[in-house]
Structures are given as C-alpha cells and as structure tokens.
Amino acid sequence: MAAEREEEPGPGPCLCPGLTGGERGTAGGCRCSALPAPRQGVLEKARRRLRQFDVGDKFSRLPLPRAAVLLPLTVRAGRLHLLLTVRSMQLRRSPGEVCFPGGKREATDKDDIDTALREAKEEVGLQPEKVEVICRLMPGIDKMNNLVTPVVGFVEDTFEVTPNPDEVSEIFVVPLEYFVKPLNYKTFSYKTSSGYLTRIHCFIYDDQEHRKSFKIWGLTAHFAVFLALVIFGERPTFEVDYDLDNLISSSENYFINLYASVHERKKSNL
Numbered sequence: 001m002a003a004e005r006e007e008e009p010g011p012g013p014c015l016c017p018g019l020t021g022g023e024r025g026t027a028g029g030c031r032c033s034a035l036p037a038p039r040q041g042v043l044e045k046a047r048r049r050l051r052q053f054d055v056g057d058k059f060s061r062l063p064l065p066r067a068a069v070l071l072p073l074t075v076r077a078g079r080l081h082l083l084l085t086v087r088s089m090q091l092r093r094s095p096g097e098v099c100f101p102g103g104k105r106e107a108t109d110k111d112d113i114d115t116a117l118r119e120a121k122e123e124v125g126l127q128p129e130k131v132e133v134i135c136r137l138m139p140g141i142d143k144m145n146n147l148v149t150p151v152v153g154f155v156e157d158t159f160e161v162t163p164n165p166d167e168v169s170e171i172f173v174v175p176l177e178y179f180v181k182p183l184n185y186k187t188f189s190y191k192t193s194s195g196y197l198t199r200i201h202c203f204i205y206d207d208q209e210h211r212k213s214f215k216i217w218g219l220t221a222h223f224a225v226f227l228a229l230v231i232f233g234e235r236p237t238f239e240v241d242y243d244l245d246n247l248i249s250s251s252e253n254y255f256i257n258l259y260a261s262v263h264e265r266k267k268s269n270l
C-alpha cells in the first residue's frame with residue numbers, strides 16, 4: 001500500500017524528545033525533523049499523552065504465556081490513523097478476523113517490544129527501524145489466555161506494507177477518532193473462558209480506499225478504544241468499562257479483575 005501524502009507547509013523543528021536516547025524510546029534514529037510542523041504537533045501531543053500511560057514491564061512477571069501486538073499510528077491529512085490487518089483464512093486461530101500485527105513471544109525476544117516489532121516485520125514487512133516505539137499500554141488477555149501487551153509505535157505514512165500472505169490477507173487504516181466516535185457500532189456482553197463478564201465493542205468501518213467494510217471487535221477493538229481514550233482524553237459516544245476521570249487506575253483495575261478470574265480458574269482446574 002503506497003500511502004498518499006497530504007499537502008502541508010514546510011518542515012518544522014524536531015519536537016521529539018524520545019529519539020535521542022532513553023531506555024527504549026525508539027527503535028530507530030531520528031528522521032522526524034523532516035516532517036512538516038502540523039504533523040509534528042499531532043504526534044507530539046499524542047506522544048505526551050501516551051507516555052503517561054506507559055506500563056513499561058510492570059506486568060512482565062505474570063505467569064501467563066505472552067504475546068504482543070504493535071499498534072502502528074500514522075498521520076494522514078493531519079489526523080492520526082491506526083493500521084490494522086485481516087488475518088489469513090489459512091490460520092488455525094481467528095481466521096479472517098481483524099487484528100493488529102503481532103503474535104506469540106519467541107525465546108529470542110528480549111521483551112514485548114521485541115515481539116511486537118518482530119511480528120510486525122514478519123506479517124506486514126514493517127522494518128523495526130521505521131517504528132518509533134512510544135510505550136506499552138495496559139495488557140489484555142486473549143481467548144487462549146495469552147497475556148497480550150499492546151506496544152504503541154509511530155510510523156511515517158510513506159512506508160510500504162507488504163502483507164505476508166501466510167498470515168495476513170489485507171491491511172487497512174482507520175482514523176483513530178473512529179474508536180471514540182463511530183458511525184456503526186454495536187456492543188454486547190461476553191463471558192470469557194474464565195467466567196469474567198465483560199463488554200465487547202464491535203465497530204463496522206466502511207473503508208473508502210478498499211471499498212469494503214471491516215468488522216473490528218473483541219480484543220483488537222478493546223485496544224483501539226483504549227488507545228483513542230488515552231490520546232484524545234474525550235468521552236466516547238458509547239459506554240466503556242472505565243471511569244474516564246480516572247483512566248489510569250480504572251484501566252488497571254479492569255485488567256487486574258480479568259487477570260484474577262483467569263488465575264482463579266487455573267487454580268480450580270489443578
């Protein structure tokens with residue numbers, strides 16, 4: 001997919017504080033000084049918000065199998081967009097479902113960031129050095145009881161994606177605002193395998209570029225909604241399971257309750 005670039009005024013100064021060092025602020029060097037000023041402003045605002053929600057490796061010792069996904073954000077026409085994939089129909093698990101590039105941890109991965117970047121390279125051909133890693137957000141737990149960590153990264157909108165057909169059948173982008181102000185949205189209650197009752201978000205997105213609709217739901221929608229809440233700090237047009245005035249603590253409580261249900265179920269099965 002060759003992304004189109006919008007017309008914008010000339011380059012502004014680099015506002016990016018994370019690109020010159022820090023623990024794991026970036027996977028690549030600073031190329032963003034070449035980006036136009038409005039784009040920088042959007043990214044800088046998002047970067048500041050996201051860093052307040054960085055969980056780092058706080059949950060890295062939980063005794064669950066691990067997976068990680070990359071939430072790739074890019075700016076198009078001055079607005080943040082999120083890149084998503086459709087899983088290949090050949091996959092054993094969740095064929096045809098929309099998800100982020102990502103997968104299970106391998107022994108060679110140092111941490112969840114490594115997993116997310118490795119998987120993004122394997123699945124959509126995104127080179128790690130083209131990703132500015134910003135933070136890790138509150139994890140989720142999937143159907144197989146993998147602890148899934150969302151890693152947020154900025155990518156330039158000029159990057160070419162090359163889906164690996166073994167794992168990915170399509171790649172598309174959605175404006176991030178869609179996950180707080182959707183045009184076509186449904187919700188339903190869902191009991192996880194551990195018996196935890198949760199709210200599932202389901203978005204239908206009509207993509208003009210592909211002239212088709214994509215259904216984004218479950219864990220993928222959960223991560224996309226949380227990302228949009230963090231970045232925009234606004235009330236969505238639908239109900240969420242968080243106290244929006246205390247998003248950090250309420251998202252942590254949500255995860256702890258979910259984790260506790262998985263843990264209890266594991267103990268009772270022993």
Ligand SMILES: CCCC(=O)SCCNC(=O)CCNC(=O)[C@H](O)C(C)(C)COP(=O)(O)OP(=O)(O)OC[C@H]1O[C@@H](n2cnc3c(N)ncnc32)[C@H](O)[C@@H]1OP(=O)(O)O
Nearest residue numbers: 067092093097099102103104142143148166217218219220
């Ligand atoms: C209501 C709660 C539950 C839901 O949310 S379902 C609703 C909507 N669905 C979602 O939101 C999707 C959520 N799931 C996910 O994001 C992912 O499954 C998750 C948790 C990140 C795990 O990542 P996966 O993509 O399943 O794992 P993975 O990438 O490591 O491996 C996928 C399968 O591909 C295989 N694979 C890897 N490299 C390959 C290659 N080069 N050629 C062919 N196959 C290959 C790999 O063996 C794996 O197969 P298998 O799953 O073990 O059978």
Ligand SMILES: [Mg+2]
Nearest residue numbers: 101102103119
């Ligand atoms: Mg995968």
